[in-house]
Amino acid sequence: MRPALLELLQFSLLVALAPLLTGLVRKLKARLNGRIGPGLLQPYRDLLRLLRKEVVLAPNASWLFRASPYLIFAAIWLAAAIVPTFATGLALSRTADLIALVALLGTARFALALAGMDVGTSFGGIGSSREMMIASLAEPAMLMVIFTVALLVRSTSLPHIAEYLLMHDVGIRISLLLGLLALLIVAIAENARIPVDNPATHLELTMVHEAMVLEYSGRHLALIEGAAMVKLQLYVSLVAAVFFPWGLARDFGDASAVAIGVGLYVLKLAFAGAVFALFETSIAKMRVFRLAELLGGALLLGLLAAIFLYVSQEL
Amino acid sequence: MLSLIAAPLALYGAASLLGIAGGRRALAPVYLLSGLAAAATAFGAARFLANGAMPETAVLPLGLPWIGAHFRIDALSAFFLLVLGLTGTLTSFFALDYGRHDDEPGRVLPFYPAFLAGMSLVLIADDAFSFLVSWESMSLASWLLVLATYRLAETRSAAFLYLVMASIGVGALLLGFGLLAGGGGDFAFATLRGSALDPWKSGLFFALAVIGAGSKAGVVPLHVWLPPAHAAAPSHVSALMSGVMTKVALYGLIRLLFDLAGPAQWWWGAVLLLAGGLTALLGVLYAVMQHDLKRLLAYHTVENIGIIVIGLGLALAFRANRIDALAALALAAALLHVFNHALFKSLLFLGSGAVLVATHERDMEHLGGLIHRMPVTAFVFLIGSVAISALPPFNGFVSEWLTFQAIVNGSLLPQWLLKFAVPAVGAMLALAAALAAVCFVKVFGTVFLGRPRRPPAAAAREVGPTMLVPMAAFAALCALVGILPQTVLGLLLPVSAMLLPDSPGIDLSNWLWLAPLGPDHSSYSGGVILLAVTFLAALLVLVIHRFASDRLRRSPAWDCGFPDARPETQYTAGSFAQPIRRIFGSVVFAARERIDLPAPGDMRAARLEASLHDPVWEGIYAPTARLVSLLADRLNLLQFQTIRRYLSLMFAALVLLLLIVAVSQ
Numbered sequence: 001m002r003p004a005l006l007e008l009l010q011f012s013l014l015v016a017l018a019p020l021l022t023g024l025v026r027k028l029k030a031r032l033n034g035r036i037g038p039g040l041l042q043p044y045r046d047l048l049r050l051l052r053k054e055v056v057l058a059p060n061a062s063w064l065f066r067a068s069p070y071l072i073f074a075a076i077w078l079a080a081a082i083v084p085t086f087a088t089g090l091a092l093s094r095t096a097d098l099i100a101l102v103a104l105l106g107t108a109r110f111a112l113a114l115a116g117m118d119v120g121t122s123f124g125g126i127g128s129s130r131e132m133m134i135a136s137l138a139e140p141a142m143l144m145v146i147f148t149v150a151l152l153v154r155s156t157s158l159p160h161i162a163e164y165l166l167m168h169d170v171g172i173r174i175s176l177l178l179g180l181l182a183l184l185i186v187a188i189a190e191n192a193r194i195p196v197d198n199p200a201t202h203l204e205l206t207m208v209h210e211a212m213v214l215e216y217s218g219r220h221l222a223l224i225e226g227a228a229m230v231k232l233q234l235y236v237s238l239v240a241a242v243f244f245p246w247g248l249a250r251d252f253g254d255a256s257a258v259a260i261g262v263g264l265y266v267l268k269l270a271f272a273g274a275v276f277a278l279f280e281t282s283i284a285k286m287r288v289f290r291l292a293e294l295l296g297g298a299l300l301l302g303l304l305a306a307i308f309l310y311v312s313q314e315l
Numbered sequence: 316m317l318s319l320i321a322a323p324l325a326l327y328g329a330a331s332l333l334g335i336a337g338g339r340r341a342l343a344p345v346y347l348l349s350g351l352a353a354a355a356t357a358f359g360a361a362r363f364l365a366n367g368a369m370p371e372t373a374v375l376p377l378g379l380p381w382i383g384a385h386f387r388i389d390a391l392s393a394f395f396l397l398v399l400g401l402t403g404t405l406t407s408f409f410a411l412d413y414g415r416h417d418d419e420p421g422r423v424l425p426f427y428p429a430f431l432a433g434m435s436l437v438l439i440a441d442d443a444f445s446f447l448v449s450w451e452s453m454s455l456a457s458w459l460l461v462l463a464t465y466r467l468a469e470t471r472s473a474a475f476l477y478l479v480m481a482s483i484g485v486g487a488l489l490l491g492f493g494l495l496a497g498g499g500g501d502f503a504f505a506t507l508r509g510s511a512l513d514p515w516k517s518g519l520f521f522a523l524a525v526i527g528a529g530s531k532a533g534v535v536p537l538h539v540w541l542p543p544a545h546a547a548a549p550s551h552v553s554a555l556m557s558g559v560m561t562k563v564a565l566y567g568l569i570r571l572l573f574d575l576a577g578p579a580q581w582w583w584g585a586v587l588l589l590a591g592g593l594t595a596l597l598g599v600l601y602a603v604m605q606h607d608l609k610r611l612l613a614y615h616t617v618e619n620i621g622i623i624v625i626g627l628g629l630a631l632a633f634r635a636n637r638i639d640a641l642a643a644l645a646l647a648a649a650l651l652h653v654f655n656h657a658l659f660k661s662l663l664f665l666g667s668g669a670v671l672v673a674t675h676e677r678d679m680e681h682l683g684g685l686i687h688r689m690p691v692t693a694f695v696f697l698i699g700s701v702a703i704s705a706l707p708p709f710n711g712f713v714s715e716w717l718t719f720q721a722i723v724n725g726s727l728l729p730q731w732l733l734k735f736a737v738p739a740v741g742a743m744l745a746l747a748a749a750l751a752a753v754c755f756v757k758v759f760g761t762v763f764l765g766r767p768r769r770p771p772a773a774a775a776r777e778v779g780p781t782m783l784v785p786m787a788a789f790a791a792l793c794a795l796v797g798i799l800p801q802t803v804l805g806l807l808l809p810v811s812a813m814l815l816p817d818s819p820g821i822d823l824s825n826w827l828w829l830a831p832l833g834p835d836h837s838s839y840s841g842g843v844i845l846l847a848v849t850f851l852a853a854l855l856v857l858v859i860h861r862f863a864s865d866r867l868r869r870s871p872a873w874d875c876g877f878p879d880a881r882p883e884t885q886y887t888a889g890s891f892a893q894p895i896r897r898i899f900g901s902v903v904f905a906a907r908e909r910i911d912l913p914a915p916g917d918m919r920a921a922r923l924e925a926s927l928h929d930p931v932w933e934g935i936y937a938p939t940a941r942l943v944s945l946l947a948d949r950l951n952l953l954q955f956q957t958i959r960r961y962l963s964l965m966f967a968a969l970v971l972l973l974l975i976v977a978v979s980q
Contacts, residue, residue: 051859051863051864052863052864053864054864054866054867054868055864055866055867055868056868056869056870056873057867057868057869057870058869058870058871058872058873059869059870059871059872060684060687060765060766060872062686062687062764063686064686064697064764070852070855070856071848071852073851073852073855074847074848074849074850074851074852074855075848077851078844078847078848078851092843092847094828094830094834094838094840095828095838095839095840095843095844095847096707096838096839096840096844097837097838097839099716099719099720099837099839100707100712100716100839100844103705103706103707103712103716104707104844106704106706106749106752107701107706107707107708109752110701110704110706110752110755110756113756113760114756114759114760114764116760117756117759117760117761117764117765117886118686118760118764118765119765119872119874120683120684120764120765120766120872120882120885121872121873121874121878121884121885122874122879122884122885122886123874123875124874124886125760125765125885125886125890125891126886126890128756128760128886128891129757129886129890129891129892129893129894130894132752132753132756132757133753133894133895133898135749135752135753136746136749136750136752136753136895137749137898139745139748139749140742140745140746140749143719143741143742143745144738144741144742144745146723147722147723147738147741150723151723151726154836155835155836155837156720156723156836156837157834157835157836157837157838160835160836214873214874214875215872215873215874217873218864218866219859219863219864223855223859288894289894289897289898292898299742302742303738303739303742306738307735307738310726310734310735313726
């Protein structure tokens with residue numbers, strides 16, 4: 001298959017599947033709560049409905065407020081396309097290594113937090129402030145995980161990491177386990193999931209992400225919500241590519257390898273959705289200032305993972 | 316090349332004289348001449364670097380008669396001259412308009428060119444004597460510039476602190492050079508380069524160099540003078556002090572440790588690494604707590620100096636262990652950050668100057684909504700904010716990315732202390748970068764977004780093109796270096812070849828992708844990111860507007876159903892920083908919040924009081940100051956003695972000195 005075609009497949013797979021993943025999590029959560037819940041396709045309907053509505057804009061909203069949704073979606077979409085999903089070695093994956101990927105997500109978050117401050121309401125401010133606080137703890141934890149993986153693989157390039165872990169038997173390493181744990185906490189925090197934030201809340205004071213985007217409506221809101229869905233999928237792909245790289249296609253000439261890659265990727269997504277749903281149903285949301293302990297814990301786990309790896313490599 | 320520096324120096328001299336003679340009328344000529352001189356410096360330095368950077372020397376019969384004044388230009392000084400020239404050109408241009416808003420231009424005009432000249436001289440000095448004289452003239456000129464607003468009590472205390480710290484710093488440098496030169500009496504750098512110190516002495520030399528240059532650069536805990544002094548100076552001078560003078564101090568550090576000190580010991584790298592990590596983290600934490608715009612920017616200078624020092628520490632550690640490829644990477648990261656920080660910090664200081672001109676406010680809590688009234692300033696300030704927050708696709712990210720690449724390879728260092736220090740410093744750097752983003756969301760969000768909090772902010776008008784063009788030029792350079800960092804990194808190759816002759820330098824073979832250790836290791840391309848995001852965003856706009864909806868209606872903000880028209884209800888800088896104050900501040904600054912809630916029926920307003928303590932000031936400086944004044948009080952007794960007592964004291968001192976001489980021989 002042509003590389004350009006594969007790249008296109010990668011991009012379209014992300015926007016096509018992201019709402020389904022969110023729908024799956026919601027459906028499973030509803031079932032675990034004893035409700036029937038909306039259908040799997042409900043997020044698609046929601047997004048389409050929002051896209052067709054008009055935008056209601058505050059009088060003092062600036063160009064930044066209007067441009068941010070497009071930039072955020074584009075940045076997160078690009079970031080997600082850099083992570084190997086069904087294949088490694090796509091041309092665009094050289095654009096950013098893991099560190100740059102985290103920073104690209106940081107740019108998107110920067111734009112979103114600014115947009116939250118733009119209209120000048122108290123909810124926008126509280127959301128932005130807390131979102132940035134959570135990020136300021138989650139980002140270093142993420143970099144520590146990257147550090148650990150880079151120690152093992154001697155690379156921060158994602159396709160290379162995935163291939164290395166696929167080809168080499170690194171054994172079951174305690175460092176990788178700690179790293180996985182830290183990465184999962186980061187993923188929960190970055191995606192505004194329970195216990196860090198509640199994506200379904202309607203109580204203002206418990207909102208973080210939702211408070212920040214409170215003034216958005218219509219197509220802008222659709223883009224922000226869509227970006228959140230793609231970001232969730234990005235983190236699932238990331239965990240899958242680093243810790244469960246099985247089935248990633250490496251030979252592009254082989255259509256069956258690509259098909260297997262895509263199939264396994266969908267399975268991985270479904271599994272991650274189930275894990276998310278199970279986890280979120282079994283835990284309560286935390287108070288905002290307890291988060292520092294959770295995320296600080298993730299940072300220390302990442303640091304410990306790096307140090308364990310030193311010790312085990314040297315001894 | 317040295318003749319190319321002589322012309323700018325002459326221009327600075329002429330400008331300075333004009334400033335003394337002309338008063339307010341000399342404003343335009345002074346800044347034009349300074350800008351011209353700086354531009355010539357930048358041009359000459361860039362050409363020198365591009366043409367292979369063969370060192371040139373000159374000896375002038377100035378200064379001490381038996382030494383003369385040695386000057387030399389090599390790759391390292393040329394690179395810093397480039398930073399100085401580029402920044403100086405644009406700030407001088409900016410000052411053509413901004414300077415008119417100074418209350419007393421007579422207190423700025425003579426010293427501004429002298430300051431630029433002093434910094435240029437430090438960069439080309441080639442013996443200890445002219446280095447120290449230039450260093451002091453740079454300090455004094457900037458001290459006089461800080462005093463431009465001497466009527467404010469705040470400025471006077473900032474200037475006093477600056478003077479004290481500068482004296483301590485230069486004292487340390489003086490002792491360091493003395494140690495290096497020994498009893499020989501030849502202070503030319505060429506001679507000092509050959510001096511072999513025993514480990515103890517070289518350790519002492521390292522400590523003195525770090526104290527001397529570090530106090531000028533603002534390394535924690537020697538940073539206390541920097542934020543008040545940088546914030547008190549006029550904004551174009553703040554840009555030079557933060558963007559260039561701290562870099563000249565780091566040039567001194569690099570010159571002393573990489574060039575003159577001979578082979579490095581591995582623990583030097585560890586000390587610099589930890590100092591850099593601490594500086595970066597504390598600097599940004601201080602910054603988050605600030606609500607004075609210029610002071611906040613000055614604390615960010617402390618943070619960025621920390622990031623550069625981390626890079627230098629890594630380079631020293633790798634060099635001491637003969638891992639030269641990685642030493643070159645870390646050095647390139649540090650020097651690129653020198654360049655980048657000069658660009659975005661100058662941009663931000665000039666932006667704060669524009670805000671100051673438009674609103675006469677430095678307190679962020681009084682601003683807001685300026686994006687509507689000052690759209691161009693807001694846009695370029697936004698670029699500066701993204702760049703300093705180390706976010707792609709701008710330049711700040713490239714140098715931090717390179718630093719992280721060096722950190723990721725820290726496990727190759729054989730010493731256990733370094734092995735453990737490197738990931739810890741990596742975590743500190745990551746935390747500092749993330750907190751910088753918090754801080755600049757706060758800054759941009761409170762100053763430029765939202766609604767105006769006070770009437771001056773509501774009445775602000777955009778500044779003129781003379782101020783906008785230099786800011787836009789800085790912003791364009793931030794973008795350019797972010798997209799094509801190879802241009803600047805290419806100029807750095809001669810520096811790396813000079814300081815690390817055994818390393819081939821970093822790999823710049825691909826013009827689009829930056830992959831310093833090869834593409835299997837890591838790669839990054841700001842250009843592709845910018846292109847791809849722009850393309851995808853444009854695609855989204857087109858598709859959505861064409862097929863879904865492009866309708867728009869203006870209507871009051873929703874705010875969960877109870878919008879409040881009063882701008883006081885907005886989140887302020889203080890409230891934005893509250894979570895950070897609570898999480899980090901309670902540990903580092905012993906931050907406490909006290910709520911004073913009146914009893915029912917009491918009509919008093921409720922109050923929230925937040926208190927902070929500066930651990931460095933209260934832990935180190937305040938006790939030292941108390942000790943010094945106590946000792947001074949005691950010694951004061953000596954001033955009121957009889958002549959008999961004085962004579963006996965002198966006799967005792969003589970005996971003591973003779974005893975010391977006798978024992979030591």
